Amino acid sequence: MFLAIDNVLYKIFTFCCIPFTDMQDMLWIEYFNYLIIFVNGRSSVEMVMRANHNLKKMAADILAAGLCVLAMSGCSSAEPQEEVVVVKEQNEEFASGQTMTEEEAVSGNVAEQVQAPEFYQAELSSDVVTVKADAVVTIPDVPGIKLKKVTARTFTPEDYDVINRVLLGGEGSLNIDNEALSGGGEEAFTGDVMVNGQDYWLQIDNNATAARHRVKFMIEKQDGNGDYLSFSNSQPDPESLPESMKDIKFIQGFVNMNTPPEEIMNEVTEAVNQMGIGEYSVQGGGYFACWIANEDAMSISEYLDSKYLAGMGYGVHLYRVEDGIPITYTYEDGGMMADYDAEKLIQAMENGEEYVPETVYWPYEEMTFIYTNEGLRTFEWINPYIIENLSDEYVFLLPFSDISNIFEDLILKKYADSFNNEGDTVDIQVDKVVLSYMRVREKDSMEGTLIPVWDFFGTKTYKNSAGEVDLVVDRVYDGVTPESMMTINAMDGTIVYRGLGY
Numbered sequence: 375m376f377l378a379i380d381n382v383l384y385k386i387f388t389f390c391c392i393p394f395t396d397m398q399d400m401l402w403i404e405y406f407n408y409l410i411i412f413v414n415g416r417s418s419v420e421m422v423m424r425a426n427h428n429l430k431k432m433a434a435d436i437l438a439a440g441l442c443v444l445a446m447s448g449c450s451s452a453e454p455q456e457e458v459v460v461v462k463e464q465n466e467e468f469a470s471g472q473t474m475t476e477e478e479a480v481s482g483n484v485a486e487q488v489q490a491p492e493f494y495q496a497e498l499s500s501d502v503v504t505v506k507a508d509a510v511v512t513i514p515d516v517p518g519i520k521l522k523k524v525t526a527r528t529f530t531p532e533d534y535d536v537i538n539r540v541l542l543g544g545e546g547s548l549n550i551d552n553e554a555l556s557g558g559g560e561e562a563f564t565g566d567v568m569v570n571g572q573d574y575w576l577q578i579d580n581n582a583t584a585a586r587h588r589v590k591f592m593i594e595k596q597d598g599n600g601d602y603l604s605f606s607n608s609q610p611d612p613e614s615l616p617e618s619m620k621d622i623k624f625i626q627g628f629v630n631m632n633t634p635p636e637e638i639m640n641e642v643t644e645a646v647n648q649m650g651i652g653e654y655s656v657q658g659g660g661y662f663a664c665w666i667a668n669e670d671a672m673s674i675s676e677y678l679d680s681k682y683l684a685g686m687g688y689g690v691h692l693y694r695v696e697d698g699i700p701i702t703y704t705y706e707d708g709g710m711m712a713d714y715d716a717e718k719l720i721q722a723m724e725n726g727e728e729y730v731p732e733t734v735y736w737p738y739e740e741m742t743f744i745y746t747n748e749g750l751r752t753f754e755w756i757n758p759y760i761i762e763n764l765s766d767e768y769v770f771l772l773p774f775s776d777i778s779n780i781f782e783d784l785i786l787k788k789y790a791d792s793f794n795n796e797g798d799t800v801d802i803q804v805d806k807v808v809l810s811y812m813r814v815r816e817k818d819s820m821e822g823t824l825i826p827v828w829d830f831f832g833t834k835t836y837k838n839s840a841g842e843v844d845l846v847v848d849r850v851y852d853g854v855t856p857e858s859m860m861t862i863n864a865m866d867g868t869i870v871y872r873g874l875g876y
Contacts, residue, residue: 483516493509494507503800519699520768522762523823529578529591534591537649537755546567572595597748599666605660607660610686628685633688654693662686700810702811708872710874736875796839806829807828809826811827812870815875826863832859833848
């Protein structure tokens with residue numbers, strides 16, 4: 375169904391990673407990072423970091439330099455083969471969601487319908503994969519779950535008005551009208567806004583097509599420090615850095631983030647409530663770092679030698695809530711490239727040709743706030759939705775025992791080829807199981823549906839043949855829920871891949 379991603383990335387990596395000797399090579403690195411993001415969702419360097427010691431060292435250096443802007447949000451595992459992706463064929467009844475009237479729903483609520491335990495425990499193993507689940511099971515406290523129609527939309531003058539009022543104190547003065555924002559005029563608006571003596575830059579980008587929809591509303595304080603990138607779930611300590619961070623250099627006068635995370639989360643919650651743009655809740659938070667370096671450096675080594683950690687911020691991610699059910703936010707943006715496009719792209723690169731991917735690019739909705747000690751630094755809202763009921767009836771949900779059986783039947787097979795050399799192993803720890811909404815879509819389509827899914831969240835630990843830890847992938851450093859080891863349609867037990875969005 376999809377090309378094995380490890381093979382795709384290996385080909386792209388070996389093609390792109392020629393010796394880096396000048397600034398043109400630096401651009402190749404950045405191009406490679408963004409290319410992998412599109413081929414493998416937001417993911418990138420997990421395969422690269424496990425390819426061999428030298429490549430892993432280079433990838434880690436690039437991450438520290440701040441060139442992998444989106445890649446730092448996480449790394450993804452290989453896409454399972456076709457026989458793992460689909461557990462069973464969807465019949466017509468389940469394709470649209472088997473429904474139940476309120477009277478037919480098992481008395482009361484979803485928890486009673488699915489009969490899930492408070493904790494899920496399991497231990498599984500093969501020659502290369504070990505899975506241990508000791509997980510809290512989270513279920514929304516609602517009477518039932520309905521299918522929802524999801525439609526992409528662009529930003530409106532009303533969006534600008536409420537965000538300007540709440541975040542900028544009404545100081546913004548962009549002349550925006552409905553005709554312009556709907557495509558009748560300009561598709562992107564930018565402007566400078568002065569708020570309490572502080573200069574902010576505002577951008578509304580509604581540049582969407584039938585094949586690409588990633589619209590963005592951004593507010594960013596102009597402090598001369600550049601971008602803040604996802605960093606860690608803790609702050610760096612200049613006096614006692616761990617071994618993995620020994621190369622970090624701090625700019626003179628560096629100050630850590632002093633505002634308590636709880637205070638920032640409360641401020642974000644209050645701001646979103648005041649906007650009145652829908653129900654959003656805080657998914658989590660993490661520290662963000664700003665790096666500066668010599669942009670005129672003539673080699674990658676010179677560039678890396680010049681980089682300094684200039685400042686820290688704290689970022690908060692939010693998720694939308696519909697009918698009391700969260701639309702879970704993860705590091706996967708849903709914009710991964712399908713196999714046929716990846717193959718054509720690789721072939722075009724090898725032939726020195728250009729290729730415009732056919733894959734429809736429609737990432738999930740995101741909303742993020744980043745604060746520094748001085749207050750709001752960045753607000754970013756990507757791809758808002760229009761959400762409507764497809765039916766007033768509740769869908770049928772499989773009992774959790776069926777879902778856990780599917781997980782246990784397939785999890786070892788899914789990770790059997792996790793980029794391991796002979797003797798390498800991967801340990802998977804599942805610590806949370808969540809029933810929530812996920813936006814899925816038809817292949818190569820921007821028509822989406824909110825469906826109920828089960829996610830088995832956790833951590834992956836890769837070990838080499840000597841049993842030494844090679845790489846730990848835990849996802850918690852940017853404040854989001856850890857990576858979903860497997861996502862299962864709660865209605866029929868089919869596997870859904872978050873990287874692709876279907």
